[in-house]
Amino acid sequence: MNTEQSLSKHLLYLSAGTAVILLIPFIAMQFTSEVIWTFSDFIFAGILILGTGSAYLFVTRKSGSAAYRAAVGLTLATGFLLIWSNLAVGIIGSEDNPINLWYFGVIVIGILGSFFARFKAEGMVITLFVAAFTQALIAARAIFGGYYQSPPSSVLEILGVNGFFVTLWIVSALMFKYAAQKEAEDHQSE
Incomplete structure (x- = not known):
């Protein structure tokens, strides 16, 4: 598998992981009034999680250390x-x-x-x-x-x-x- 395919695969896993993480507050909102997220909260959290993970992938992609x-x-x-x-x-x-x-x-x-x-x-x-x-x-x-x-x-x-x-x-x-x-x-x- 070449580097671009590997990176694409990792980005796919990262996107799926971000969606799973965002499901936690979404599900919690269904059962308690203590968790109150707006649509913009989900968007911002998704961008922050996905952005942090993507930054890690891009910065470390060529490092063997x-x-x-x-x-x-x-x-x-x-x-x-x-x-x-x-x-x-x-x-x-x-x-x-x-x-x-x-x-x-x-x-x-x-x-x-x-x-x-x-x-x-x-x-x-x-x-x-x-x-x-x-x-x-x-x-x-x-x-x-x-x-x-x-x-x-x-x-x-x-x-x-x-x-x-x-x-x-x-x-x-x-x-x-x-x-x-x-x-x-x-x-x-x-």
Whole structure:
């Protein structure tokens, strides 16, 4: 099977998996009033899931390195979780709190940095450390700006949630660093 057929097959599986995932809230809506999704919620969730999976497939399609693929996977999963949680309930206060818009800057840094690095592991290390630093700056701004007074975000909650994402960005960066080292070792041994 050539690369294009394999990619088409994976995209088909990804599309089917996205549909199955979207069936979960659809079925839940039939049995409880706790789950309320609009048509636009389903469209956005589908685009986000399919887009994240497609990005993984396209970025990793030529890489034989398991370390690189794992680093890409964690990076995309972190970005997915940041977008999803920010839009669903908000990181600070509710999703309507304007400081939550700043978190999209972290995503923009990740996307632009990835393109500037041409998805090379060495450049991704820098990109993800910058993303982690930016996430930490937003948390500091939220705390020193008094956003912890916005219910329901306490200082501890702001530190905890942002610390979780900062940790994920840093672990992703370290995974890319490891992938770059493995790649350099493999080139030296040839």
